[in-house]
Amino acid sequence: VWRESGRFCVPFAGSDRSVVMRSQRYLYEKENVTPVQCGVYMTFHNTALFLYLCLFGTVFLALVQTAFGRKLMLKYPRIFTLGLVSTEGATPQQIEQASFSFTFKGYGYSGEITGEPDQCIEAKISGPEPGYVSCSRFVSQAAYSILKAGPRKVGVVTPAIALHTEDYVQRLQKRGIFFLTFLLRGVDLGA
Numbered sequence: 001v002w003r004e005s006g007r008f009c010v011p012f013a014g015s016d017r018s019v020v021m022r023s024q025r026y027l028y029e030k031e032n033v034t035p036v037q038c039g040v041y042m043t044f045h046n047t048a049l050f051l052y053l054c055l056f057g058t059v060f061l062a063l064v065q066t067a068f069g070r071k072l073m074l075k076y077p078r079i080f081t082l083g084l085v086s087t088e089g090a091t092p093q094q095i096e097q098a099s100f101s102f103t104f105k106g107y108g109y110s111g112e113i114t115g116e117p118d119q120c121i122e123a124k125i126s127g128p129e130p131g132y133v134s135c136s137r138f139v140s141q142a143a144y145s146i147l148k149a150g151p152r153k154v155g156v157v158t159p160a161i162a163l164h165t166e167d168y169v170q171r172l173q174k175r176g177i178f179f180l181t182f183l184l185r186g187v188d189l190g191a
Contacts, residue, residue, distance in 0.1 A: 008043065008044040009041045009043050010043075010044070010050075011040070011041055017038055017040045019158050019160075020038040021038060023160035024036060026154075026157070027161075036106070056082075059080065060073075060080075094129075095129045096129075098128070098130070099127065099128055099129065100126060100129070100130040100134060101124060101125070101126040102125045102126070103122060103123070104123040104124075104125075105120060105121070105122050106120065106122075107119070119184060120183075120184040121183050121184070123180065124180045124181075124182075127176055128176055134176075134177060137175045141168055141171045141172055142159070142163055145162070145167070145171075148167075
């Protein structure tokens, strides 16, 4: 756990990093693209949210270990998530008000690789409610891209390889998913 830009950063335990690394390996082996290093983290704006999620995670891990704990969580999700999850699902008003935003940061060099990186690229993806609205847009446009590309003779591929087209991003932008990229020079890595 550490702080960057006033936020708590915690390593993300999901599969994201391994999927990125597999994509990087494919690009290196098939297209001779230099791979990048990757780390995936969750960030929290304040201490209270960070502590709440630590407590929630601890309770969740303890309860999923037993059939009784799983049964309790399924029967009373509102109690165990402090009202964040219920068996009724989201209301139309909640869906309308919800949105998502992911920020990606990459550090690198503008020229020769010596010392600390001297530039930063930041990308932000944002859009409407992630579960019902944006997810269906991502999936339907991904399916369209894969069908449009036709069959491949490479076996199992990661999403980055299967969707390695600009038209996928353009179609998502037409459907309210926004992609912004910023290049920053004179990077302060301690910020």
